[in-house]
């Protein structure tokens with residue numbers, strides 16, 4: 001991988017390459033340049049996760065001539081596809097260097113793709129919704145229990161905006177979550193459940209199921225399950241899976257059998 005990046009930079013295929021570098025024992029996103037090829041010695045290609053595509057987008061926006069190389073896992077590729085669909089990224093100046101994903105715990109092979117990769121199902125004996133709870137386990141609950149468990153989770157939120165800031169497809173110039181007429185900034189408690197329902201509605205047809213928001217949430221709210229749920233609704237209604245180029249925008253509802261297959265893979 002280092003050799004490919006080196007060649008891309010030396011041959012001028014790209015002007016910069018966005019990947020990861022170990023600095024003082026910490027792996028952080030890094031912009032590798034041709035003038036600093038020695039930096040590639042510290043390049044890392046392990047299971048590190050930041051929204052690199054969001055950073056690449058900003059670099060491309062700042063300089064209309066720069067060509068950017070990007071280390072791309074499967075979720076990165078889905079995010080790039082989604083950003084293209086949102087007309088939020090100049091794909092002509094972006095080169096992806098694909099990197100295989102790691103298998104999820106308990107899996108022997110990688111099955112990561114929008115709405116199909118999920119961790120093991122957690123035990124629902126506690127209050128709220130433990131991280132890792134599957135959609136099937138949630139769907140099996142009665143409506144009032146589902147409601148009270150989600151409210152328990154939403155009330156833990158302290159409106160840090162980390163879920164939005166790390167999200168690769170949250171790229172709006174003005175974010176509704178900071179619209180003072182709807183959600184006040186700098187005040188607590190969080191508007192429950194408005195804050196989360198607004199974001200969930202926005203993620204329907206947009207979330208590419210990378211899970212970064214859930215990893216980033218300091219309150220350990222199971223955000224991925226929430227957005228998977230709205231994603232399933234969109235798929236059921238329109239057959240659309242965000243980030244998958246091959247699926248047309250309007251494709252008609254899925255059959256019961258297709259929905260069962262979909263749910264059993266999660």
Ligand code: SF4
Nearest residue numbers: 167207208210211213
């Ligand atoms: S899983 Fe979370 S961070 Fe990833 S695209 Fe969906 S909402 Fe954004």
Ligand code: SF4
Nearest residue numbers: 170171172175176202
């Ligand atoms: S939360 Fe909604 S309004 Fe805010 S950046 Fe994301 S999609 Fe845009």
Ligand code: SF4
Nearest residue numbers: 157160161162163217
């Ligand atoms: S990251 Fe968690 S605590 Fe922060 S705003 Fe999002 S849901 Fe709330």
